[in-house]
Amino acid sequence: MSDDAQRTDRLDGNAVAGALGAAYGIDVTLAVVRCVSCGHTDVVARTRVHLSPMGAVVRCAACDAVLVVVVERPDGTLVSSPGASWVRG
Amino acid sequence: MGVVTRGFGGRRPDPDRELPPGQFLTQDFPVLSAGPTPNVDEAHWQLEIHAETGEVHRWSWEQFLALPAQDVTTDIHCVTHWTKLGTTWRGVSLDTLFEDVETSADFVMAHSYGGYTTNLPLQDLLDGQAWVAFEFEGEPLDPVHGGPARLLVPHLYFWKSAKWLHGLVMQDDDEPGFWERNGYHLYGDPWLEQRYS
Ligand SMILES: [Zn+2]
Ligand SMILES: [Zn+2]
Numbered sequence: 001m002s003d004d005a006q007r008t009d010r011l012d013g014n015a016v017a018g019a020l021g022a023a024y025g026i027d028v029t030l031a032v033v034r035c036v037s038c039g040h041t042d043v044v045a046r047t048r049v050h051l052s053p054m055g056a057v058v059r060c061a062a063c064d065a066v067l068v069v070v071v072e073r074p075d076g077t078l079v080s081s082p083g084a085s086w087v088r089g
Numbered sequence: 090m091g092v093v094t095r096g097f098g099g100r101r102p103d104p105d106r107e108l109p110p111g112q113f114l115t116q117d118f119p120v121l122s123a124g125p126t127p128n129v130d131e132a133h134w135q136l137e138i139h140a141e142t143g144e145v146h147r148w149s150w151e152q153f154l155a156l157p158a159q160d161v162t163t164d165i166h167c168v169t170h171w172t173k174l175g176t177t178w179r180g181v182s183l184d185t186l187f188e189d190v191e192t193s194a195d196f197v198m199a200h201s202y203g204g205y206t207t208n209l210p211l212q213d214l215l216d217g218q219a220w221v222a223f224e225f226e227g228e229p230l231d232p233v234h235g236g237p238a239r240l241l242v243p244h245l246y247f248w249k250s251a252k253w254l255h256g257l258v259m260q261d262d263d264e265p266g267f268w269e270r271n272g273y274h275l276y277g278d279p280w281l282e283q284r285y286s
Contacts, residue, residue, distance in 0.1 A: 050124050052167035054248060054268060057123045065123075066204075071272040073285050078272040 013044040016056045019043065019070045025080040026089035034085045038063040063066070106206050109279035115171040117232065118214065124265055126232050127203035127253050134237055137256040138186060141194045150237065154223070156181045161220055163243040165250070166279040177227065178241055179219030185213060185283075186257075194259035198266060199240055202253040207266035208275065209242065211250055211259070218244060221254060246277040246284070 017028045024031075028044040035041070040062035041071070043089045047067060048059045055071035081087060095117045108114065132151040137144040148156070162180045197214060199207050213219065223230055223240040230236030235252025248268050269275050274283040 046242070049120070052121055052123060053119065053167075054273070055119060055271060060125065066123075069271040071268075073272055075285075080271050082270070 002034050005021055011049040011051055013047040015049040016044075016068070017042060018078050019056065019079065019083065020068075020073070023070075024087065024089060025069055026039075026085055026087065031087045033066060033067055035060040035063060035065055035083075036083050036085050037065040106174070107201045109166055110282045111284075112170055112172040112279065115173055117171075117194065118173060118176075119167065119169070121167060121169070121248065122154050122207055122232050122233075122252060125205055128232070129149055129202045129253055130140075131237050136186075136238065136254065138190050139256060139258040140190055141261065142191070144179060144191070145280050146190055148186075150261075153181065153221070153238070156185055159221075160222065161222070161241065161243075163241075165170045165200045165243050166281075166286050168246040168248055168273065168277065172279075173285040177224070179224035179227075180222030180238075180241055182217065183214040183219040184217065185220070186221065186255060194261050196260045196263045197223055198258045198260050199249075199251040199254060200256040200258060201251045202255045205251060205267050206254070207251050208260075208263055208269055209245070210263065210276075213242060213245065218242065244278075246274075246279050248273065250275055 010041055013028045020026055020028055031044045032041060033044050042061060045059055046061055048061055050057045055069055057066055058068040065083050067083045071078045109117060132152045136148045138154055158179050158181050162175055164174050168171045195211055196210050197211050209267050220241045221238050223238045238254055240251040240254050243276055263275060265275060272285055274286050
């Protein structure tokens with residue numbers, strides 16, 4: 001059995017640099033995101049990213065709430081950010 | 090005699106058997122999850138069914154293991170294109186869990202430890218179609234695969250089989266769960282290739 005979830009748990013926001021760059025035109029090493037649930041504000045590069053074959057889930061480094069979800073569909077990349085009050089590019 | 094879905098108990102899966110469209114066979118069991126693996130202590134584990142009336146049915150780990158269980162052999166189909174034939178599980182049928190639940194709601198939101206959710210119609214969970222599984226291939230279910238217990242709904246894409254199951258909440262409308270809010274199909278029938286919304 002493959003246990004690759006353990007390996008991907010420790011990724012940071014740089015793991016979604018390509019997708020967020022293409023969808024939002026932002027540079028994750030500079031862009032800042034604010035968490036709706038705890039108010040923590042940080043650069044996207046310092047968030048926690050869980051990469052799964054279904055999509056990338058970007059979580060708040062302070063409270064673990066889901067900030068952004070990136071799903072690669074055949075018709076394009078879908079980015080939703082229900083847990084981010086804002087993303088500043 | 091255990092429950093055998095898609096009919097071939099005990100024999101090796103037929104590699105030439107027809108697969109759902111767009112699927113390929115794997116011997117492996119890739120790990121799919123939307124977050125880190127939660128550590129769920131069986132001493133604190135509970136399974137809950139919340140009816141829309143506010144009534145809650147609860148089982149501790151001991152109470153859950155005391156329920157009649159079934160052996161299930163089934164194919165599983167992941168939306169990321171892999172299919173695994175003839176997997177074996179042991180679990181409690183949702184028919185058993187819903188025996189004393191009075192509800193007139195048609196839909197269910199499955200909630201997991203760790204915060205994952207997925208939505209299903211109630212009729213897809215009853216009549217021998219779904220289990221809360223606690224063993225895989227004769228071993229206690231590994232936490233990376235959803236242990237202590239996960240939902241098993243093998244006729245839908247495998248993201249509907251919520252890992253680390255904690256509760257089933259009845260809902261009148263088919264509100265979307267985690268992946269369903271993020272571009273995946275509300276229902277997810279692999280034979281109709283319902284991958285995306
Ligand atoms: Zn937060
Ligand atoms: Zn609870």
